[in-house]
Amino acid sequence: MRKLTLLLLSVLLVCLASLAAAELKEAPMLAELVAAGTLPPVEERMPVEADILVVEPEDEIGQYGGALQLAWKGSNDRWWAGKMTEEPLFRFKPDGSGVEPNVAKGYDVNEDATVFTIYLREGMRWSDGMPFTARDVLFYWDHLLTKETFGKSIYECYYSIDPDTGEKALASFELVDDYTFRVTHKYPSAQFLERVAIDNKWLFAPAHFHEKVLAEFIGEEEALDVAAEWGFNDIASLGKYTGYYYWTFQQIPTLRAWVASNDHEAQKFVMMRNPYYFKTDTAGNQLPYLDQLDFNKIQDDSHIELGVLSGDVDMAVFGVDKFTILKENEQKGGYRVLNYGSTDWTSFSIQLNQTVKDDNLRALFRDIRFREALSIAVDREEFVNLVYDGLVDPIQISIPEGLVNYQEGWAQRWAQYDPQKAADLLDEIGLPWDAAKEYRNNPDGSELTLTIHYGSNTLNDMGTELLKKYFNEVGLNVNLKVLDGALWNEMKYNNELEIAVETIACFNVTLRPETVVPVRVLTPWQGHYGEWVATGGASGVEPEGDVVKILDAWKLVSSARTQEELDRLGDEIIKVFAENNWVIGYAGPAPKLAVFDARLINVPEHVIYADEFRDLGHARPFQFSFK
């Protein structure tokens, strides 16, 4: 048995120390409700003293009050509201190295990494005042997740894998007591908590709510009535929106700092403070500081920019292409622009579909000399100056220094502009010139055209035009094809993309492998290898060559027992990926521009903006405050 983690102890110590010093305080708007007798006193709303999560504010103790003005495009932007308010069981530490308890109070794990005992907070409550207990976790597991009530297959993190046979075994959950539950894996699962923190942040659901809507409890007919009442067409939709996208519905209790308070299709969707939130600052003030989040509906992304410039939007995130306009108006608009890190490996790259249908193209895309030629045929200096105003580095796709599995020298690989060598490589492959000596043909004499697929935006439009110019210069005929999102996806799943403009982002390949390891159809360079792996060979294209090496290493990841082993395997995978450069990058990664109203305090100067860390949620908005 491993002891309680050091981190858990320190959290507890901070809790005890602070509680000795101060008693609980609450927002004025809640104090009014308590005085009026409509809300229980704050002590009864929060977990027992020792179990309150005490948060050290970024800069200083904040003031209660204020509404944060945000922009969104309506319920299709639900993740924007969802990620910044998310309360996972375990969350990633600020620097991204491993997880720390959040909704959970702590955990124990045995030496084999097979049995995880997870402790919850005594006295913690849902936003409607009902107790939050281990029953809610078990309920989620038994009735929502394993029954696929909300339409998602059981997440990969709940499977452990036999290192010898590759057999997958589903974990089992058991209730220990009201505030403790145990997860048992058949085989070691060293990264279980990290993987839960990525795959299934909310491993809990309000049982008392779902028992009133799920067909399992109230019968099909009754459930259909409930669905109709909520405006849904069928039970499956009801399940999806109440069990998965639950945070935009005011009827559903959550554990978040702010909870939905009106219809999410309204012109302004408002999330109000949760009176039962389980965190305080170091002075015993119940969080959050901000009273409410206002999501104002917009029709077009450009309205976010306009809103920021005119002071109507208090918080937003932009790509590097908005750098100039944001910086120019920083004083006038009354906001701050912060450079947040990202897990991007590049900001402009092309992916060569390794399973492309055309035989000539497939042979070409799999030829490493061809990829080298495409890489060195481009003058990256000129490229980044024209497309990115020189704001990013003229380098190859590569893992930024400081992230796991950083590879020395990858950034400079094939990054030197050398059209002569590129032409020589193409000659060596045997691509003959056509009669007019304008373009090259396939080795069999047929016409060769490279099709670059991309989604239209300012950067992609400029970037692809430039690529076309460079590729033409070495005799490659290029056809640019704009696709909208739906068509892009359709073609991706049908293995019809050829050269796709899409970047790679990944903070740790052993935790989120999809972009590098073909585990399912998602990343264009992998084409239909992912289909093959996901369907166990029933359809798709059988992996071959170095891709097999990656998959072999990936198989060992799930059964690894130690962090060293994991790091070594991750490195192995990345090395193969870097050697092959199936994805060619032409511009180094760019920061995310996070814009905050200048009056907002406790905003961290730098965090990594990544989905795994829940984007802006990683900046901990629950302790933001207006000066």
Add this chain to the structure above:
Amino acid sequence: MLRFISRRLLVMIPMVLLISVIVFFVIQLPPGDFMSSYIAKMEASNEVFDQNTIARMRAQYGLDQPWYVQYAKWIAGILTRGDFGYSFSYNRPVWDVLSQRMGTTLAISLTTMAFTYLFSIPAGIYSAVKQYSFGDYLLSVIGFLGMGTPNFLFAIILMVISYNWFGDPMLGLVSQQFVNQPMSWAKLLDILKHMIIPVIVIGTANTCGLIRTMRSQLLDEISRPYVLTARAKGLSEKRILYKYCVRAALNPIASTIGWSLTSIFTGSTISAIVMNLPTQGPLLHQALLNQDMYLAGSWLLLMTVMILLGTILSDILLAWLDPRIRYVKAR
């Protein structure tokens, strides 16, 4: 007259059905369906899908069936239950989605229409009567500028001016602090302030055209021999102008009023997007982009009905306005 109207109404039914088939077919034409655009959107937020889930969701929404089966279900729902189907992207019945924006749409459109007609008809009359005066030239210049400038560009220009002068581009229909608030004098004032740009922008395009039409029609009429006769018989100028000339000159305006019924909804889509107005136009635009076909289909169906009704309305108006047309019909 009654027979004429009822016959026209009857002919409308097969017409609407035929158009609805074409509409539905065209919506289905682009590659992909709602699921592929939905997945593309959610994948952009890093939500993970596997093949099984996608297939299951397709089946759940009936997207795995051929388009004519989907059409049959949809049209049957409308005819039997008045159910316009279900909007995938809003996750609620189509009718709820449409009616949510009906109020704001009508408010903006009717104000704009009132502005258009109340301004352009008198302006047209004035330019015709005072031909080649300073006022006529001024109205003509404004008219040509208004007709020549694309609406959305005009909207952007006015927004930039508003931002530079007042620090607020006047996005939307009401300031953020008033949304979700009950109606009050302050809110009404704020709405009126926000209406200025949309009304000018959406209004001018039509206004300018109408001024030109009114002017040239009236000029035609004024030089007709019957005007001379009337004058010789001693009728007052006012009576000649309003009772005879203007009435005749309104002819082309009345025959186009049917189309403006539909422009209540569509006339301002791009401008509405630019100005962030919560009206029907942007709704259709989004529905088409998302391939939210029942929403788009119902919307276009409504539009069809609106155009056909408008045409009938125009015919009736014309017959009422112009005795010559009435006599031909009666024969």
